Amino acid sequence: xxxxxxxxxxxxxxxxxxxxxxxxxxxxxxxxxxxxxxxxxxxxxxxxxxxxxxxxxxxxxxxxxxxxxxxxxxxxxxxxxxxxxxxxxxxxxxxxxxxxxxxxxxxxxxxxxxxxxxxxxxxxxxxxxxxxxxxxxxxxxxxxxxxxxxxxxxxxxxxxxxxxxxxxxxxxxxxxxxxxxxxxxxxxxxxxxxxxxxxxxxxxxxxxxxxxxxxxxxxxxxxxxxxxxxxxxxxxxxxxxxxxxxxxxxxxxxxxxxxxxxxxxxxxxxxxxxxxxxxxxxxxxxxxxxxxxxxxxxxxxxxxxxxxxxxxxxxxxxxxxxxxxxxxxxxxxxxxxxxxxxxxxxxxxxxxxxxxxxxxxxxxxxxxxxxxxxxxxxxxxxxxxxxxxxxxxxxxxxxxxxxxxxxxxxxxxxxxxxxxxxxxxxxxxxxxxxxxxxxxxxxxxxxxxxxx
Amino acid sequence: xxxxxxxxxxxxxxxxxxxxxxxxxxxxxxxxxxxxxxxxxxxxxxxxxxxxxxxxxxxxxxxxxxxxxxxxxxxxxxxxxxxxxxxxxxxxxxxxxxxxxxxxxxxxxxxxxxxxxxxxxxxxxxxxxxxxxxxxxxxxxxxxxxxxxxxxxxxxxxxxxxxxxxxxxxxxxxxxxxxxxxxxxxxxxxxxxxxxxxxxxxxxxxxxxxxxxxxxxxxxxxxxxxxxxxxxxxxxxxxxxxxxxxxxxxxxxxxxxxxxxxxxxxxxxxxxxxxxxxxxxxxxxxxxxxxxxxxxxxxxxxxxxxxxxxxxxxxxxxxxxxxxxxxxxxxxxxxxxxxxxxxxxxxxxxxxxxxxxxxxxxxxx
Numbered sequence: 001x002x003x004x005x006x007x008x009x010x011x012x013x014x015x016x017x018x019x020x021x022x023x024x025x026x027x028x029x030x031x032x033x034x035x036x037x038x039x040x041x042x043x044x045x046x047x048x049x050x051x052x053x054x055x056x057x058x059x060x061x062x063x064x065x066x067x068x069x070x071x072x073x074x075x076x077x078x079x080x081x082x083x084x085x086x087x088x089x090x091x092x093x094x095x096x097x098x099x100x101x102x103x104x105x106x107x108x109x110x111x112x113x114x115x116x117x118x119x120x121x122x123x124x125x126x127x128x129x130x131x132x133x134x135x136x137x138x139x140x141x142x143x144x145x146x147x148x149x150x151x152x153x154x155x156x157x158x159x160x161x162x163x164x165x166x167x168x169x170x171x172x173x174x175x176x177x178x179x180x181x182x183x184x185x186x187x188x189x190x191x192x193x194x195x196x197x198x199x200x201x202x203x204x205x206x207x208x209x210x211x212x213x214x215x216x217x218x219x220x221x222x223x224x225x226x227x228x229x230x231x232x233x234x235x236x237x238x239x240x241x242x243x244x245x246x247x248x249x250x251x252x253x254x255x256x257x258x259x260x261x262x263x264x265x266x267x268x269x270x271x272x273x274x275x276x277x278x279x280x281x282x283x284x285x286x287x288x289x290x291x292x293x294x295x296x297x298x299x300x301x302x303x304x305x306x307x308x309x310x311x312x313x314x315x316x317x318x319x320x321x322x323x324x325x326x327x328x329x330x331x332x333x334x335x336x337x338x339x340x341x342x343x344x345x346x347x348x349x350x351x352x353x354x355x356x357x358x359x360x361x362x363x364x365x366x367x368x369x370x371x372x373x374x375x376x377x378x379x380x381x382x383x384x385x386x387x388x389x390x391x392x393x394x395x396x397x398x399x400x401x402x403x404x405x406x407x408x409x410x411x412x413x414x415x416x417x418x419x420x421x422x423x424x425x426x427x428x429x430x431x432x433x434x435x436x437x438x439x440x441x442x443x444x445x446x447x448x449x450x451x452x
Numbered sequence: 453x454x455x456x457x458x459x460x461x462x463x464x465x466x467x468x469x470x471x472x473x474x475x476x477x478x479x480x481x482x483x484x485x486x487x488x489x490x491x492x493x494x495x496x497x498x499x500x501x502x503x504x505x506x507x508x509x510x511x512x513x514x515x516x517x518x519x520x521x522x523x524x525x526x527x528x529x530x531x532x533x534x535x536x537x538x539x540x541x542x543x544x545x546x547x548x549x550x551x552x553x554x555x556x557x558x559x560x561x562x563x564x565x566x567x568x569x570x571x572x573x574x575x576x577x578x579x580x581x582x583x584x585x586x587x588x589x590x591x592x593x594x595x596x597x598x599x600x601x602x603x604x605x606x607x608x609x610x611x612x613x614x615x616x617x618x619x620x621x622x623x624x625x626x627x628x629x630x631x632x633x634x635x636x637x638x639x640x641x642x643x644x645x646x647x648x649x650x651x652x653x654x655x656x657x658x659x660x661x662x663x664x665x666x667x668x669x670x671x672x673x674x675x676x677x678x679x680x681x682x683x684x685x686x687x688x689x690x691x692x693x694x695x696x697x698x699x700x701x702x703x704x705x706x707x708x709x710x711x712x713x714x715x716x717x718x719x720x721x722x723x724x725x726x727x728x729x730x731x732x733x734x735x736x737x738x739x740x741x742x743x744x745x746x747x748x749x750x751x752x753x754x755x756x757x758x759x760x761x762x763x764x765x766x767x768x769x770x771x772x773x774x775x776x777x778x779x780x781x782x783x784x785x786x787x788x789x790x791x792x793x794x795x796x797x798x799x800x801x802x803x804x805x806x807x808x809x810x811x812x813x814x815x816x817x
Contacts, residue, residue, distance in 0.1 A: 046603045056603060058556060061574060087557040090565025109559040115566050130568065395567075402567035403575065409568075410504045435505070438512040442535075443504060443575045 003038045004385060005068070007060055007092070009085050010075040012041060012049045018243065019268040021099045021157075021183070021295050022075040022082065028184040032374035037381075040069070044084040057084050060092060071095060071381065071388050076147060078292065083107040089150055090114055093173055093395045095381065095388060096151035097181060101161035102142045104291050116146045120171055123394050130405045142291070143168055152391035153384060154178040155377075158293055159318045174391035179380060183296035184370035185303045186274045188361060199350045204234050204341070207280040207306070209241040209268055209297055210287060212249040217286035217311065217333070219253060224337035226257040234345040237261040239276055241268050273297055277304040281353065282344055284337075286311045288329040298324075302364035305357040309340055323360040407444055411436045453485040454524040454806055457515060459533035462492040466666040467692070468636050469719050470530050470546045473593070476617045477527070477544075477802075480795045487521065495532075500562055500569070503532070503549060503576060510535040511583075527802055528587070535583045540805045543584060544612060544798075545592040545601065547716045552576055553604045554714055560640050581605045588805035594717040596739040612801055615794035616785075617719065618695055622726035624782070625703040627774060630658040631732070631764060632705035634698070634720045637665040637674070641712045642734075645757050647674055651681045652761035654768045658686045659709075660701060662693055702727035706774055707767050711755065714738035725749060725785045730777025732763045749781040 008030070011022040026041075030052070033039060040063060041054040048054040055063055063069075072094025076085050087108050089096060106112075118131035148154060148169035153176045156162035162178050206225070210216025218240075229236050238259070242250055244266050254262045265276060277283065283301040285294035285308055293315035301308045302323065310316040311333075312326040319326075327336040343349035366372075381388070458481075460474035474490050481488035493509060496502060510532050515523050516539075528534030530546040551561035552573050563569045584590060584607055591612040592598035601607045616622070635641045643661060650659060665671045678687050693701065702708065708724035711734035718740045724731045725743070731750035733740045744750035751766065753759035767774040789797055 058553070058604065084557055087565065091570050108557040110557060110561055110564050113562070113564045115564070119567065133566075398567040399571055399574075403571040406501060406568045406571050406575075407504070410501050435508055435512055438508040439504060442508055442511055442579055 003036060004070045004382065005038045006040070006381075007042055007064065007069040007072045007094070008039050009042045009057060009060075009072065009088055009094075011077075011079070011081045011085075012043050012045075012054070014047065014049070015043055015045055016079075016081045018079070018081070019270075020077065020079065020081060021270075022077050022085075024270040024296060025075065025097075025099075025184055028186075028370045029374040029377065032371060033378060036378055042088075044081070057088050060088065064092070070385065071152070071392065073097070073381075074151075075099065076144070078103045078105055080105055080107055086111055086144075086147060089147060090116060093150045093152055093392050095153045095155065096147060097155040097157065098144070098147075098151075098161055098165070099157050099295065100292060101144050101148070101156070101158075101164050102291050103144055104142065111146060114146055116150060117171065119395070119398070120149060120173060123173070123398070124171070128401075130402070145169055149173060150395075152176070152388045153380070155181040155380070157181060157183050157295075158315045160293070160315045173395060174387070176384060176387060176391075181377060181380070182367045182373060183299045184373040185270070185296055185300040185364070185368045187369060188304050188365075199347070199354075201345075201347060201350070202235060204236045204345050205279055205281045206236065206238045206341070207241070207273075207276055207283045207301075208238060208286075209273055210285075211242065211246050212253050215287060215289035215291075217288055217329070218250070219256075220334050221284055221286060221337060222253060222257040222259060223334045224341060226259055227334070227338045228341040228345070229259075232342055232345045235261060236341065236345070237263065239263045239265060239280065241265045241273055241276060243268055270296055270300055274300055274304065277301060277306050280306050281350070282306070282341070283308045285309070285316075286327070288313050290314070296368075299364060299368045302360040303368050305361040307344075307353040307356045308360065309337065320363075323356070323363045325356070403444075407439060411439060453487065454803065455487045455521050456481055456489075456803075457523055457526045458488060458490050459510070459526055459528045459536055460490050460492040461495045461530045461533050463495050463666065466636060466664065469717065472617050472719065473544075473546060473614050474529060476614070477798075480799060484799060491515070491533075493533075497549075497551070497562075500551075500572060504572070507532040507535045507576070507579060511537060513537075525803065525806055531580075534587070535579070537583075537586070541587040542589040542802045542805055543587045543591065543609075544802055545584075545590070545597050545609065547597060548580055548600065549576060550600075552580075553600055555640075558713075560713065577605070581607065589801065591801060594739040595742050596714070597716050610801065612798055613788075613790060613794065614717065614719070615790050615798065616722055616726055618699060618723070618726075619791060621695070621699055622723065623699065623703050624728035624778065625700075627706045627729075627771070628704045629656050629706060629768075630660050630704075631707055631709050632660050632662070632701055632724075632729075633709045634662045634701075634723070635710065635712065637661070637663050637670050638667040639670065642755070643709075644674060644677060645711060645734075645755065645760055646709045647677050647683065647687060648681075648757040649761035649764060650683050650686055652758060653764045655686075657706070657764060657768055658688065660688045660690060660705075662690045662698065662701060664691055698723075699727070702729060705729050707732055707764070707777070709733075709760070709764075710740060711737050711753070711760065712740075713755070715740050718743075721750075722785060722790055725778075725781030726791070728778035728782040730767065730774055730781060732760060732767075734760070743784065747777075749777050749784055751777070 010026050011020045013023045013027050041052045042057040042060050072092045074085050074089050074096045076098050078100035148165050149172045152174045162180055165178055212218050283306045285298040287294055288311045309325045311329050458474050458477050478488045478490055515526055525540045526538040528543045531549040534543050551563055555561040563573055590609040592609045593614050595611050598609045598611050601609050633643050707730045709732045710720040715738040721731050721740045721743050731744050733744050734755040735752050736755050746752040751763040753763045
């Protein structure tokens with residue numbers, strides 16, 4: 001039996017100089033899946049990736065025509081680099097692994113003119129006529145409602161986004177229920193575990209990888225560190241992982257609090273964060289925003305057994321206080337962070353953190369192991385394959401009739417040019433219409449070779 | 453000598469680089485003793501379904517003979533002129549319908565995910581590949597255009613840069629305090645970035661804009677920006693100008709701004725160099741980046757008004773830099789084939805399908 005063929009649409013490693021959860025996850029689980037599936041990659045570039053057959057996403061339909069795929073798989077996050085994923089899943093619907101469900105990025109603009117509701121309505125009602133061409137289908141709001149409705153199966157790396165999907169998306173292409181599929185992270189080295197003997201009471205190493213913008217709470221953390229340092233002898237050091245274009249603002253922020261022991265690391269990536277975690281006593285994931293969540297970085301911190309502090313909001317609300325330390329955004333936020341830091345600077349506090357570390361590692365091992373994530377994804381795709389194909393085909397099967405409708409539309413348009421004068425009559429002519437014949441010869445001859 | 457038709461596409465009431473290229477090619481063919489003429493058909497991109505009609509119109513033309521003259525060769529340039537059918541066809545690709553390719557998914561493309569639009573895209577891409585591959589010789593006006601053919605259509609083509617339209621007439625004069633912008637006024641040419649940069653640029657620097665608007669609402673948008681920032685004394689719209697006026701405007705500019713999005717080629721870049729002027733462009737401007745080298749003959753900025761303003765200020769503050777960039781631009785032009793000598797190469801290559809049959813003469817059949 002031949003392996004299932006998958007067209008995999010995602011930002012790939014090397015596509016962007018910014019951090020990408022889609023690229024990181026592709027790097028983690030693609031090699032594991034390639035043993036069971038035949039996977040071709042598609043992205044918004046002409047570069048190839050690893051040993052996989054890689055193509056520009058606009059060539060996907062041609063690859064499908066020459067060697068049909070069983071399903072399309074998309075990874076989607078809120079970034080400009082993912083804009084092509086948002087476009088293409090409206091051309092060939094498939095399984096979507098959502099890493100965001102609210103989008104700050106309004107790109108690409110053409111999706112705002114997508115008549116997806118009208119087309120889904122046509123599919124449901126089995127109506128033969130095509131909806132009238134409207135000028136403007138602008139979709140208000142940040143939710144990925146179109147993408148949610150077109151997903152033949154919606155997977156979510158965030159429970160909170162899954163909840164939002166269940167509340168807001170209706171009239172979907174597929175009846176399959178959404179599934180929570182967690183991130184995959186680098187596995188912790190089982191030989192390295194923390195113990196009381198490894199505690200250095202003279203210094204406390206903190207890690208942070210948010211941006212300098214308000215929602216990442218950097219200013220709150222720096223304020224807390226400054227206050228904590230003033231009342232403890234323990235040297236508190238902060239390692240801040242960030243992008244190059246954030247550095248000057250971050251330096252200015254650190255300067256406002258007059259902190260001396262801050263080290264900047266340039267190039268935010270899961271790999272680099274994982275390397276830095278080996279030196280850390282506490283990691284801070286404080287994002288407080290309706291958009292986004294700490295993503296796989298928090299998962300990586302937990303997997304590495306680094307006690308993590310989160311803002312009790314959004315995705316973090318789903319985490320137990322047994323495995324993370326929670327603070328509330330607001331007036332007491334800095335004081336709560338300071339209290340955590342000062343506690344961690346004591347021997348008793350460090351021992352408590354060791355216990356937290358073990359619990360978080362156990363939790364993360366069960367959830368974020370790339371082998372388990374790949375196995376689950378594999379099972380989900382194989383067990384739902386026939387339904388996934390059926391849903392996707394209900395959309396792509398429209399292409400031949402869309403083509404026919406288009407050609408009829410074209411032939412009825414007024415033509416100005418050397419060959420034809422005046423309006424083309426819509427009724428059947430008694431003699432061959434030369435331009436209509438040319439249109440048929442040029443465009444209609446391969447009617448049956450449209451992608452299915 | 454041969455009878456040759458250059459196939460051009462005409463958007464009424466506008467004139468851009470493609471029209472200049474066709475006219476220049478016809479002139480040079482005639483100068484070499486060939487019978488040459490242009491065939492142009494009015495073109496519109498709206499409604500988008502019309503694209504199929506317009507391609508079909510070109511396809512339905514019989515270009516084999518006019519009167520007693522047998523047409524020996526046709527040369528296609530811009531979409532959809534290359535859909536024309538002829539036993540001897542060369543293509544000097546200016547550009548395809550980019551909304552289907554590199555502009556797809558951007559604000560410059562109107563192709564949505566409606567299955568009818570997707571059908572339109574697939575039909576035109578397939579047809580492009582068929583009719584372009586028919587040609588006995590395929591080339592593009594820049595590496596950017598040739599790479600698009602390769603990447604999107606798997607068609608190999610030769611890069612054949614168009615020589616400058618005004619040949620040796622470009623000259624240089626002492627620079628005055630203005631930036632020159634030349635080109636059609638439409639969104640993709642991004643003259644608005646330069647207008648919006650002006651408030652951040654030294655007050656004594658002005659902006660002169662040559663070109664006319666060919667998209668609705670563009671002039672209103674520019675004028676709003678000018679009103680908003682009180683730039684009435686600093687921005688001058690010159691519309692269309694004569695060749696002499698254009699040469700003079702280039703000659704006296706401090707520098708030339710040309711930062712369209714993913715440009716095909718960009719005569720303006722090379723005209724600036726020929727006039728010994730540096731070019732301010734953007735890092736996503738496509739064809740211009742084949743010639744502009746940062747800090748050598750131009751400045752490559754981010755496609756933001758702030759970055760462009762910083763580039764302009766660096767020239768305003770350092771006149772020696774502006775002179776150096778211009779001098780290097782002129783050196784580049786003189787060492788290239790882009791002045792009059794280049795036409796010999798272009799015509800030799802475009803006419804190569806005729807050599808295959810040994811036929812270079814064709815008046816009467």
